[in-house]
Amino acid sequence: MKREETNNRPPKENDVVPGKEALSVKEVLRNLKEILNLRTNKELSDVLGVRANTISTWKKRNSLDYSRLVAMGKHHKLDLNKLFSNNVFEPDMERDIIAVPRELQYQYVSKRQDRKFLNNLPRYRFPFSSAENARAFQTTDLSSSMTFKGISYVVAEPLEDTEIFASGKTYVVVNREQGIFIGRIEKDKKNKSHVHVITNNHTIIPGKVSMMHREIIELWEVTSMIYQDFVEG
Structure with missing residues (x-):
């Protein structure tokens, strides 16, 4: 596995920098529905390959299968920064x-x-x-x-x-x-x-x-x- 030195690595356009404005699970799922032009949780669950009640459980617990969303986002070439956060990319903000x-x-x-x-x-x-x-x-x-x-x-x-x-x-x-x-x-x-x-x-x-x-x-x-x-x- 390739190692990276954080201080020497130039920031990438799609780097996600979590901060105070990180979105809740409900907001992330709402963003995803808007990006993919979906209207219902059933449509969203079909895209994610989970049961419809799983979406409700994620919202209730404010807990999300991020690995599944990341894989799906990469497959559809989504802007992960837009999906997971309201933050604008800030190269000087170190949260590695x-x-x-x-x-x-x-x-x-x-x-x-x-x-x-x-x-x-x-x-x-x-x-x-x-x-x-x-x-x-x-x-x-x-x-x-x-x-x-x-x-x-x-x-x-x-x-x-x-x-x-x-x-x-x-x-x-x-x-x-x-x-x-x-x-x-x-x-x-x-x-x-x-x-x-x-x-x-x-x-x-x-x-x-x-x-x-x-x-x-x-x-x-x-x-x-x-x-x-x-x-x-």
């Missing part, structure tokens, strides 16, 4: 996120506090607002249920307490002994000092990784997912 590719994740575990190492990691801009200290981690684990089979990234926000996690949410778990894993977390019913990370990685049998709680040195809550194709855009 550090991205940790798979080949550097082993090094990340031991060098996560090394400023020189972090500064040399690639940085990318994403079509949604995110926390200032958010970070992206490359993964293939979450794409097994999607038609897209390539490499993708999850964008995650750091949690101060590595012992507090919610059922059903997805996390990036940085383990000092075993490396980085992405998935849901379950407590061990017999041993309170152990947890299990449930992944979709079919190379891991039986689909979960057991570890001691004290081995977790960083915990990130996943907020979004994006295709590698767009990340390198």
